[in-house]
Amino acid sequence: MTERKYLIGVDIGGTNLRVALADMKGKILARTSSTTVGVRDAQLIVAKIRQCADQLLQDAGIPREAITAIGAGAPGVTNVETGVVIATSYLLGWRDVPLKAMLEEALSVPSAVDNDVNLAALGESFFGAAAGVPNFVFLAVGTGLGAGIVLQDQLFQGAAWTAGEVGYMLVPGVPQDPVELGQPGALESVIGGEGLRLQWLSLWNPRETKLPENLTATQIFDGAVAGDPLANSVLDRTAHALACAIFNMTLVLNTPLFVLGGSVGLHPALRDRTQKVVDAHARLLRPEIVLSSLGSDAQLMGAIRLAQLITQR
């Protein structure tokens, strides 16, 4: 019998699985990761989670009985009441996966699940840039775009668990043709990393830029900061579309804070220009835009927080 208790947080991504062992206050004691490239089957992923957890426990000399709860997130629409991942993006291709039940069977510990963006919001809410702010939106700008909404200190998932699917938002300057399910959304195609890469390819012209033809979103933003005119126009367009989305969300939700995360969202130049456009439109209320303080750990910290919440019920 051991007195000490521990939590496990799991971040299931399209390319990586990350597992952390934390104390009851949420402090990470040890972590490990495993690839999910080519691994789509949920049973295999849960087996990998169990291996990662067992390895962390073994290395720390902790028996599995000392684990109090597991929190986990996958990149998809998740019913947090039943613990079923209803649908993920093409990277995993899950449909109706009972992740909570599978984790509980594999590890014999109470678990809770939510989608990765909601978990990132939860992480920022408790451990990060939104600590002490009861109403805010976390915007994950990576390959795609999604929002995690916190209202009155609670995650707001919506009636069918799809609140915050803002990648499809229609703002000035985005393509207006209806988008097929599974394709990048209208706003995503302007703001997301993959959309930015494609924009740069289509605009690239050696007379207008000295930068190379193949660039990532953050490389384009770096080029803009360094003064490249074409990169500047792309960054301006991105900031304008993101600002419209943030402005629209603050009109609907009245949230005074937006936290930017994800590989694209963490670029300071995007934050700065977006804030300027928002300020030009804001009247009664000026929403503040800040960078995630947890960075790529936001989801994992949210998973740990989710596990912590189980123990506090």
Add this chain to the structure above:
Amino acid sequence: MTERKYLIGVDIGGTNLRVALADMKGKILARTSSTTVGVRDAQLIVAKIRQCADQLLQDAGIPREAITAIGAGAPGVTNVETGVVIATSYLLGWRDVPLKAMLEEALSVPSAVDNDVNLAALGESFFGAAAGVPNFVFLAVGTGLGAGIVLQDQLFQGAAWTAGEVGYMLVPGVPQDPVELGQPGALESVIGGEGLRLQWLSLWNPRETKLPENLTATQIFDGAVAGDPLANSVLDRTAHALACAIFNMTLVLNTPLFVLGGSVGLHPALRDRTQKVVDAHARLLRPEIVLSSLGSDAQLMGAIRLAQLITQR
């Protein structure tokens, strides 16, 4: 001492004040109204409310002691906890009016207040087109545009009581210059009654339409239904902008139902065309758009519901 109990509902508008006497189930027993044109002072409006209420009670032979509660709404940002109307539009021009306290002093009865669009949503939620639907948005399309949001059977007012101020939303096709406070919002200028009247004036050309130069929004929509080409293009633009706003809101809030109210919003042709555009964009979820079933009584019924809620606390 009387056994029977009654409620009073009050709808304060920019041009009209409406007061209703209802039984405890919310059924209107008698109603009256009074003009508010040229009457901006809150004390004078409260005095008018008292006169209207006293007249209704006298006509019905009911002593004032039989009134259990009063619910009231004004067209402006309202702190429902303190009962203070923080700011209304230019029609009333109120700033920080303690309406709840003033009503309680004038009538010696517990009261509750909220803004008119939220009250209309509350009315539709309990007595109207959204009865039994826990998550929906009421869109008031009149001179301007506003949204009342109901989440999990509760009005959602936002952290600073301005949730749903969607008249400023930025969607494809709206003017993109920042709007000054107090001026019509970007979306409002395309969808709202005043914006539609001005659009028609600026577009009007006897070679393109047989309709007159001065038309109201509903007359323009009637002209579109009758086949007028210019009126049709205006209705199409309005429906497209409204559809974008509804689509954006359903992405953020995951609400499956939108109820259209207000003098412009109640036109069936606007609903039908807006639903078509939304359907073209909707993928996972197709929000349904319906007309308000309470019509111009939505706010008044919401005020009565607010009074009813006081008695159920």
